Amino acid sequence: MRNFIALSILILLASCSKRLTSRIYIADENKYEITRGNFTGNSELEEETFSNGKTKERGKYAYDDENVLSTLKVGEWSYFYENGQLKSTGRYDIGTYIQCCFSGACKQFYNYKIGTWKYYHPNGQLRATGEYEIKQLHVDTSCEGGDEMPYGLTSTQWQYFNEQGESIQPTEELILELETVKTGGNTMAYYFYPNSHKESIEMEFEK
DSSP, X not given: OHHHHHHHHHHHHHXXXXXXXXXXXXXXXXXXXXXXXXXOSOEEEEEEEOTTSOEEEEEEEEEOTTSOEEEEEEEEEEEEOTTSOEEEEEEEEEEEEEEEETTEEEEEEEEEEXXXXXXXXXXXXXXXXXXXXXXXXXXXXXXXXXXXXXXXXXXXXXXXXXXXXXXXXXXXXXXXXXXXXXXXXXXXXXXXXXXXXXXXXXXXXXX
């Protein structure tokens, strides 16, 4: 009889633990409209220019759940050289990972590259092109064990060219450049980039 009571208590505690875990509160859980891993909310087209008046970058920023325009890039973006030549073009989506904030678990949001991107030399010649492979990479956070976050990486299917249009082998510096992503605006911007083994994400604030 005592064994039966003890077993019943253990089962009850286990079921309660599962219910509590599944109901954990996460701050900013629905701050952005993300459906099946893709941003589906509203956005607005913005453009930044060089001092000479020519376009530096152009694309859309996401609105949050309070209809406030964020600094998270979504959809198609284009970047330009100061001479007006196209520098790169491609798409962004919004990813998330969990931090342990002062008030408890909270979501952090960032933009990452998806789909096919094209990069160009200042003379207009194609520099690199390929489709980013989305991987789940580890990120160290204030929570024990960190978290996993979706991130776009280059692959062996990418193509690279010099300024004369000749096919070349990419350097480690070029790969790092193509896999680095900037998130945030002028007041608080930071960069994400994969470590040398492409297993985890490093983060660096803009200086």
